Amino acid sequence: MMAHSASHDGPGPGDAPPGSEPGPEATSSGDRSAPASAGDKRARILAAAEEVFARRGFYNARVSEIARAAGVADGTIYLYFKSKDDLLISLFETRMKDVIRELETAVPPDGAAPLRLSAFISAYLRLIRDRPQIAEVLTVELRQSSKFMKEYSNPRFGEFLKLLAGIISEGQSRGELDDEIPAPIAARAIFGVLDELALAWLLGGHNKFDIVRAADWVGAMTLRGLERRNS
Amino acid sequence: MMAHSASHDGPGPGDAPPGSEPGPEATSSGDRSAPASAGDKRARILAAAEEVFARRGFYNARVSEIARAAGVADGTIYLYFKSKDDLLISLFETRMKDVIRELETAVPPDGAAPLRLSAFISAYLRLIRDRPQIAEVLTVELRQSSKFMKEYSNPRFGEFLKLLAGIISEGQSRGELDDEIPAPIAARAIFGVLDELALAWLLGGHNKFDIVRAADWVGAMTLRGLERRNS
Amino acid sequence: MMAHSASHDGPGPGDAPPGSEPGPEATSSGDRSAPASAGDKRARILAAAEEVFARRGFYNARVSEIARAAGVADGTIYLYFKSKDDLLISLFETRMKDVIRELETAVPPDGAAPLRLSAFISAYLRLIRDRPQIAEVLTVELRQSSKFMKEYSNPRFGEFLKLLAGIISEGQSRGELDDEIPAPIAARAIFGVLDELALAWLLGGHNKFDIVRAADWVGAMTLRGLERRNS
Amino acid sequence: MMAHSASHDGPGPGDAPPGSEPGPEATSSGDRSAPASAGDKRARILAAAEEVFARRGFYNARVSEIARAAGVADGTIYLYFKSKDDLLISLFETRMKDVIRELETAVPPDGAAPLRLSAFISAYLRLIRDRPQIAEVLTVELRQSSKFMKEYSNPRFGEFLKLLAGIISEGQSRGELDDEIPAPIAARAIFGVLDELALAWLLGGHNKFDIVRAADWVGAMTLRGLERRNS
DNA sequence: TATGAATGAGCGTTCATTCAT
DNA sequence: GATGAATGAACGCTCATTCAT
Structure with missing residues (x-):
């Protein structure tokens, strides 16, 4: 059920994300839904997941909901995380x-x-x-x-x-x-x-x-x- | 998602169970699948649910698994409980x-x-x-x-x-x-x-x-x- | 990719289908879409799969298409077969x-x-x-x-x-x-x-x-x- | 599903390949990932497709896998072929x-x-x-x-x-x-x-x-x- | 009451294809 | 030309719930 060899910290797509990790996503909760300054995708997805998991619970959270909240396509999540479990x-x-x-x-x-x-x-x-x-x-x-x-x-x-x-x-x-x-x-x-x-x-x-x-x-x-x- | 007007305590089918709560169902997992003196159905289902929820977690527990553990048919559970949520x-x-x-x-x-x-x-x-x-x-x-x-x-x-x-x-x-x-x-x-x-x-x-x-x-x-x- | 421990011949739901196997499905291609005289579900699904696989090829065949052709719900197929592969x-x-x-x-x-x-x-x-x-x-x-x-x-x-x-x-x-x-x-x-x-x-x-x-x-x-x- | 007006033989990007088909690509799987003298791209992609289709079958072959085997980016394949079908x-x-x-x-x-x-x-x-x-x-x-x-x-x-x-x-x-x-x-x-x-x-x-x-x-x-x- | 076969909505995930760089 | 991150439509499969028997 659970991915045990998850990526957990791999920075991004193919482990080579377009920008450098912008440090701790400290400000991540309040995500500007604006032009998506790029590179922070992983952090934005985490922030969205945090918000959605918090609001709906892990099992009731839909991956597509997280994607929408992060302003990315569903598939994009799987460029940064192996699975919903891995995301958690x-x-x-x-x-x-x-x-x-x-x-x-x-x-x-x-x-x-x-x-x-x-x-x-x-x-x-x-x-x-x-x-x-x-x-x-x-x-x-x-x-x-x-x-x-x-x-x-x-x-x-x-x-x-x-x-x-x-x-x-x-x-x-x-x-x-x-x-x-x-x-x-x-x-x-x-x-x-x-x-x-x-x-x-x-x-x-x-x-x-x-x-x-x-x-x-x-x-x-x-x-x-x-x-x-x-x- | 959640039934809010759940039965919660309605004793069972037709609200006329043939006995009072038979006390703690002890460790009733090993239930005699034979005649099942009847009436304890509700209690047996609860005991089975307890066991299965504990082992697998609510969301990973299958209603059919609980039914099997209780020695009843899947549908029977719905004679005693409105939904899986209500069962919990x-x-x-x-x-x-x-x-x-x-x-x-x-x-x-x-x-x-x-x-x-x-x-x-x-x-x-x-x-x-x-x-x-x-x-x-x-x-x-x-x-x-x-x-x-x-x-x-x-x-x-x-x-x-x-x-x-x-x-x-x-x-x-x-x-x-x-x-x-x-x-x-x-x-x-x-x-x-x-x-x-x-x-x-x-x-x-x-x-x-x-x-x-x-x-x-x-x-x-x-x-x-x-x-x-x-x- | 392929289920290797497939059922292949297990007669039906829970290996205990409602009726007895009606012998070889020799007549199965021309399936009466009528009331579905029951018991022949497995044979009807096989006949539908045959038709759809033949028409579209295995990979282009949709399980839901087979289900429709067989006159059953999508999920029913999985009562009789482990997977699409197993069906083939x-x-x-x-x-x-x-x-x-x-x-x-x-x-x-x-x-x-x-x-x-x-x-x-x-x-x-x-x-x-x-x-x-x-x-x-x-x-x-x-x-x-x-x-x-x-x-x-x-x-x-x-x-x-x-x-x-x-x-x-x-x-x-x-x-x-x-x-x-x-x-x-x-x-x-x-x-x-x-x-x-x-x-x-x-x-x-x-x-x-x-x-x-x-x-x-x-x-x-x-x-x-x-x-x-x-x- | 299938592109019927496929390019099939169009020699490549801009229809101006720098050479005639360089004969059978022999066993070109082991391709030098280095400078790749250019122009043989189309042939290299075909060789890679051959290898991958043979190993995995058309439907189980991933375009990205072919790209990797050919030493090109996924998108590059679409400069030479209209679609996966066209590639086949x-x-x-x-x-x-x-x-x-x-x-x-x-x-x-x-x-x-x-x-x-x-x-x-x-x-x-x-x-x-x-x-x-x-x-x-x-x-x-x-x-x-x-x-x-x-x-x-x-x-x-x-x-x-x-x-x-x-x-x-x-x-x-x-x-x-x-x-x-x-x-x-x-x-x-x-x-x-x-x-x-x-x-x-x-x-x-x-x-x-x-x-x-x-x-x-x-x-x-x-x-x-x-x-x-x-x- | 009790059954369990049948249902079908719903979801995680994949992957061919696109397009900004 | 070349790249590869991003997309999003599409699909196999699950499982809570129903209902004919």
Whole structure:
């Protein structure tokens, strides 16, 4: 069902796209449907896929819909991606990379663990707020696809967890955090909190609550939950 | 796409099933294909759907596969459920009811909030361990379906959250728990932790870690995270 | 490209068609488009495929066209055949069986080899005349498909050749036929003659020449070509 | 489907090719991808088409595959040929011309008919052995295309048959050959023998039997089949 | 009730052909 | 001329759903 030897990052048609990759498609959500300045086709398709997957879900998304949203012909998608599945996987890869990069930037490299955790949590939820479509893809589709991707195993998500677990285990070894709970479990738990909040916020139409204030609450809660007991 | 006026709980053909819900269908996959004492059809179909959805995912599950697993003809499913979507929704409803019932039983009705929370967490993760297929459905498919069910809004899941939020807000008003964080947010956060652990455990093939020990860790972490600071 | 584990002869839907196989579809070309007396679905599809393949060629034939010609829905074809390829292969099998049966009947089992060869040739070309669509399939599509069927190897055609080679080698060992030429080569050569004549006749619109008179000519020519020299 | 007003022999871009057909392109598959002295483009494309059609069959051959094999861009093919169909037709024309030329050379212009027929048969089968790819095209694809080319009617193949029929009817009028069988039918029959042997040899991987020895057998058989009975 | 053969709309994907460069 | 990225019509096949029995 799933293409396992997908291209994922191959830059384009025949691996030789007409222009150079224009760097991270950071601005990709708001795609100017205008003259299609060319070369950014792959990025435009990814942006369109993000939008359509977010709006309709992977299985209900039509490839032709993505093509229309990207302003390209149906067939063009297959110049850049092996299949619809590959498109999803590639989207994960790209967006996860962005997220990880952003988080690495936002987290002070050598502060105290509680501070760094706080920063991580705030940055993550801010990111969700600012790029809700990324959020949809990461939150809903990632999980969906975890199922049919058991083999694929999603290295990028592993990286993400490692980043978080690294902060925690470092804090533990420095005595800043309680070390009874294994760091990977704690990381997963924290991700669960963030992911669930993101989902609730997304499904609530972005206005049931302020996701950035929520960051403070769950940041505090999490820190207390992990901090060393001074006994 | 989605039937919104689904039957969900209508007990079956002619709305006159010959018995009450026969309790959790246990692990009814290995169903005697012989006489099938009749009347349990609806339950058997739900059990089969649970198994198949869990194994293949909602979208990759074939109605005919569910029919085979249930030992009925394809058409029979449509005597008990309006559509494949309705089957999924009905499955949620049933299983969520079971889960809620089980949790209500497991949580002491009038203990202290921390104790009750602990019990809740342990009971939930134990349930996951004992009925992993429920877990898959709740964990993966629930989220998947959240998408196409925006209107459906899932009352049973609301109940579940309310149960959890109730424990928390009670604890807050009794001064046992910190009351800065809104109880519904806290409930959601806790559910996130549990859900993520469940997912990790399921995808890890049930043996990457001991989910019941994890209950202790995250139970402790959560309690500390929420408990009142003795100012 | 080609389904190698095709059903080929499996009688129908789920290998359990509603009625019993109505024997050889001998009458199948002229299909009454009327109420579709049921049970003969598989035969009707084969007949339709024969007609459409003959008229358009395998690659230009549309599955939907065959379905229309058979008076069934597109999907129905896939209840009886794995794929379009399988449909072609199954058609070969069926028709080849018919042809072989007919030839076995027409050739006197214990006459002299020249007599039997004559009978074979006449019977074959008469068959072509009477069922030109079989002829098209055997003549044009068989060869076409020989290419993508290298592995499939077409056992039924092998049988056909063996029947012919058997007559020849028997004649050779009885001293009725010249035994310098290996019987399998001679069989192939004779088949080539018949096949080419069939093709010419088919492409000529059935009226460029009388294919049954041609049988006499090539029969005589072939016999002389093979008969023992009385030296 | 088929371009009937195809170019077929138009020498190439701008109808001003820098040289006459450079003779048989030999085994030009291994083409130097470097400067490609230009002008032989058309021939190189034909050679590539021959190779690819032979290997994959007309319908399974991809234009892009032919382009790659010819060392040109996909679009370039359309500078020399109107369509994929035209490419096939043009290929026939070219190769058939070669074959006819070669046979005319090999057959002594004024020997006795039996001798000339022998020479024809030997030369044809030798040609098959030496240029199997021509053989594939003539043998498999010619027939395939007979179907979609009913109108095209293939003048070059007519010439081929006429060459053969001419030898026969001359022999008949000179009393060297039996004149009961019409010469065109006899010609077709002989072609059938040759074609079938060629096919068997090709599909047998070129080593099931020695096609040149077979020429002796079927040559003898054919001659006897046609020679005058000394009343 | 129950069946399961039949349906047919719908979709992912391919590939001959075009055309801006 | 030559290129090859882009196009988009076309098609095989799937599968939720129906309905005659």
